Amino acid sequence: MAKVNTSLNDERTIELIQRKGLLAGRYKWQILRLALARSLKMTTPPGEHYDFGTSDGKEYSLEQVCGEGKPDDENFTDLYRLLISNYHQQDLFADEEMFIRLLQRHIRRGLDEFRTSWRESHDFHEYLYQSLFSNLNTAKQQDRNAAPLPLLEMLEEIGVRGHIKETIDGSRLTRFMLHLPDANDLSKLKRNLDTLAFSLGLQEQGIFTHETNQPKVIGLDVPRPASSWHSQGFHEQSRWIEQGKSTTFLLPVYPGVDVLGKPYSFDLAKAPHLLVAGTTGSGKSVLLHALIASLVQSCTPAQLQIYLIDPKRVEFTAYKQLAHLAPEGLVTDAPAALKLLKELAGEMERREQVLADAGVRDLEEGLTKQVIQLPFIVVFVEELSALLMESQDTETYLVRLAQKARATGIHLVLATQRPDADTFSGLLRSNVPSRIALTVRTAAESRIILDETGAEKLTGRGDMLIRLVGGNVLRLHGVNINADDIAQLVKMTRK
Secondary structure, eight states, X not given: OOEEEOOHHHHHHHHHIIIIISSSOOOHHHHHHHHHHXXXXXXXXXXXXXXXXXXXXXXXXXXXXXXXXXXXGGOOHHXXXXXXXXXXXXXXXXXXXXXXXXXXXXXXXXXXXXHHHOOTTSOHHHHHHHXXXXXXXXXXXXXXXXXXXXXXXXXXXXXXXXXXXXXXXXXXXXXXXXXXXXXXXXXXXXXXXXXXHHHTXXXXXXXXXXXXXXXXXXXXXXXXXXXXXXOOBHHHHHHHHHHTTTSOOSSEEEEEEETTSXXXXXXXXXXXXXXXXXXXXXXXXXXXHHHHXXXXXXXXXXXXXXXXXXXXXXXXXXXXXXXXXXXXXEEOSHHHHHHHHHHHHHHHHHHHHHHHHHTOSSHHHHHHTTSOOOOEEEEEESOHHHHHHHOXXXXXXXXXXXXXXXXXXXXXXXXXXXXXXXXXXXXHHHHOOXXXXXXXXXXXXXXXXXXXXXXXXXXXXXXXXEEOTTOOOEEEEEOBOOHHHHHHHHHHHTO
């Protein structure tokens, strides 16, 4: 009899959702059906790597998964077959074997999504609602039509008079171009942004102002309900990279889009090191995947080597077969991370001698003059605080690399969910000038990262503030890179 097979990780995800997600001891088949719905919401087909379960996983019959053989009102087999046929544009009523295979791929990908994008500290029902029912055009249209009137009413309540010259929808926010006849109302408006957000029912999300070059006009960036968001994924990012190949960036990265939906990119080689901070569920790990995906699609393995330090042991394992991954470049414990950083410090010193011998200032000049052939090296640290808690010596080598490695083409991307003074010490802080803050818990944490408040009022799930060295703070919305995208990315590099 045909079966849907899972792996041990899949079973752990199912059990976690049973215990902490649904809180009501739901049947496993109910979670399998939710996983199927989650996968069908995604635009790219699931990969072939979901075809095989593992011996420590489970088998589920079509009766359990679809209700096959049960009375008509409990049997959804034909409905699922129709949905998957439509998704793949393939007649699965005539191919039972392929139907089972694709059914399993979708269910396992949906479980993978739950595992990587939902955290047990978060409300699973809210997560499901946002995952399955976002981007509904009807809701978005209603929001657009209804938004300006309450905003003007709330402005009047705080004593600010004005009119809206233009309304521009971004992917998550609406920018209201507000004309203030009395320029003195500007300071009153800025003092009362929290009151305005409260009046509009935005909860902890904030309203941000945007300076314009129009006389007496200020932009107000107001969050929309999540049901009206439209997100960008791996395919959009790939298109931006293809369109941006004429840039002079050495290490181009595309973390997301700006408030108005325009793709944003910067050169990591100029950053030259980056701190990424955000609380659990803020989208920090997804952002790291977006940065890795950018680099891998822009550079060949001969141009770029990647090292991944993953104390959580789960975020980077999907990159084991990545062609750009350095030999023994994936480490998951503190002693191995310390050994790796020592070796990279040694590599930095070796490269300094190579640069001196070639008579060039840095790797970029050496590559331009074609007197040096060395790859750039980018080191990703998934959870900096966990690493430092286990070994304080780690900080010594991170500081050395942050201080001197730029010229030799070695760059750091340090991520943490605890942006406090213990994790981000003064010495490390002064040598990592570029920062990205996703949603954080407090205004104090926002100041530690960006030297100003604001990150505590973001909308979460990839909403971020970025400050590159010497630049102003910009707001971006991140690209959503999922487990299937990573599998596709790794496969692309092996061709």
